Amino acid sequence: MSPSRPLEFARSTEKEPHLExxxxxxxxxxEIKDLCGPTPITALFVLLLVxxxxxxxWALRDSPWWALLATAWLVGAFIDHGLWVLIHECTHNLVFRSPRLNAVLQLFTNLPILFPAAASFRKYHLIHHRFQGDPELDADLATPFEAKLIGNSFWGKAFWExxxxxxxxxxxxxxxRIPLVDGWYIANFAIQIAFIAGVWAVLGPRALVYMFLASIFAxxxxxxxxxxxxxxxxxxxxxxxxxxYGPLNWVAFNVGYHNEHHDVMRVPWTRLPKVRQLxxxxxxxxxYHTSWTALWLKFLFDxxxxxxxxxTRTGGSGDGTVRAEDSAKAA
Structure with missing residues (x-):
């Protein structure tokens, strides 16, 4: 195997690094513990972005296709990306104190994204934190088939993106080992179908195409x-x-502070930079990275x-046992 073209995942015998x-x-x-806790003002940003x-x-409902494509890439992607970050905040119960209220807000946040992803993300993402790098439990990892299919070429990686x-x-x-379907998943799926049907009926197919493109580009x-x-x-x-630590954190709700988030998950987006400062x-x-654009181009061409x-590893930070709280039950 050439080190410049990896053909297998790296392997660690250590536990995931964040718990220690x-x-x-x-x-x-x-004093970092004082930064933890929900930030209800996040709900206002959800309302504004949705x-x-x-x-x-609605404004693009009769626009030409090039306008849909350009607006989705230049504007819509930033909105949907922000919505993804706020779904992430809800997943960690960082908007309200009630897990149920966070789960409900998460379903609302999902609406313009079109894909019914909020409920499953809530379940799999928290398990990703505890079992980072475990192929049997971490949905953030590509499958071996996926990695082999995409390969190292520009075209393969562009297709993947x-x-x-x-x-x-x-x-x-x-x-x-993780059950997918539950009441929240079914509700998420049903709500998204109803929303898509409503947009099609009221705003028309071009409005729906714009939302779809924005979701993909995000x-x-x-x-x-x-x-x-x-x-x-x-x-x-x-x-x-x-x-x-680049400038797009301003429009991405500080989601770039990823080490800080993995280390202290209970700190909301409004206070994540303070973790690094302290x-x-x-x-x-x-x-760390300072440019998403530079990294994007490196990924595509390198x-x-x-x-x-x-x-990859086996067991993450624990003993391999998936507890009920790891699956992020909302009720």
Missing amino acids: RARAILRAHP GGQVAIA LNFWAFQAMRVSRLK IGLHPLGARWIQEHFLVKAPQETYSY APEFYDTLH PSLSLYSRM
């Missing part, structure tokens, strides 16, 4: 899509989680960076 680092950080800086995306779709939503949906089939084939590369792709092994000795020594550029 979190303990060290909180021992050195117990309303804004629907309003843009354009269809990331589909590949992500297919990954859950390998996570056999997670791939766009500089914003580099966020999924930034978080855990190995650009400086053996470090396996990376933060982004504990610089833990973060300034880690490799054959040394591919879906194989991930660290």
Whole structure:
């Protein structure tokens, strides 16, 4: 195997790094605990972004196809990416104190994204934190078939980015220890079908096409899509989680602070930068990114960076037992 073109995943015998680092950080800086807790104002941003995306779709309902494409890439992708981040906030119960209210808001946040993803994300994402890198439990990892199919070429990786939503949906089939369907999943699916039908009936097919394009660009084939590369792709092994400290954090609700988030999950987006400010000795020594655009281009054109550029392990930070709370039950 050529080191410049990896053909298999990296492998670690260590536990995932965040649990032990979190303990060290909180021992050195117990004041960081004061940053934890929900931020209800996040719900206002949800309303603004959902309303804004629907309003843009209405404005474009009779527009030419080039206008739909351009607006989706230049504007809509940023809105949908923001909605993804706010779904993530709801997943960690960082908007309201009630898990049920967070789950309900999460379903509302999902509306303009079209794909019914909020309920399944709520379940699989928290397990990703505890079992980072475990192929049997971490939905953030590509399957070996997916990695081999996409390969190291520009065209393969561009195809993957354009269809990331589909590949992500297919990954859950390998996570056999985690039940997919529950009441929240069914509600999420039904609400999205009703929303899509309503948009088609009231605003027309072009409005729906705009929303679909914005959803695709928000997670791939766009500089914003580099966020999924930034978080855990190995650009400086053996470090396996990376933060982004660039200007797009201003419109991405500080989601770039990914090491900080994995270390102290109960800190909301409004206070994540403060974690780094209070504990610089833990973060300034880690490799980090300053440009999603540069990373996006590197991923597309550099054959040394591919879906194989991930660290894998068995067991994550625990003993391999999936607890009820790990599956993020909302009730």
